[in-house]
Amino acid sequence: MISATSLLDVAITVAFVTLALGQLLSMARLVIGPTTGDRILALDTMVINALGLVVLLGIHQGVQIYFEVSLLIAMLGFVSTVALARFILRGDIIE
Incomplete structure (x- = not known):
């Protein structure tokens, strides 16, 4: 019989x-994305x-510290994606 821990290890x-x-x-x-939008989506x-x-x-x-790190990565990823998209569309980030 398969134990729950070994099943969790396999799933991870x-x-x-x-x-x-x-x-x-x-x-x-x-690297090979033909448009800038593809590259922004790939980064996201x-x-x-x-x-x-x-x-x-x-x-x-x-x-548990990794979960707090993941929140920081999520916030930085969102802000960087928005900033890059605004830069591509308008040429500046801050109006």
Whole structure:
């Protein structure tokens, strides 16, 4: 019979692999993306994947500080995506 801890370890390993694969594919889209919008979306997706990796690392190690770090990464990712989009659209960030 499979124990709950080994099943959780398998689920975390699968999640790590899929998030790492998503990170690599987003990086490829960042490099070969034909338009600037594709590159901005790839950066935003990379932030979300990094967020998932940090949360998974916190679950795997059982340390709660990673969840606070993930909130900081989420806020910085959102602000940087908005700032980059405004810069592309208007040419300046602060009016």
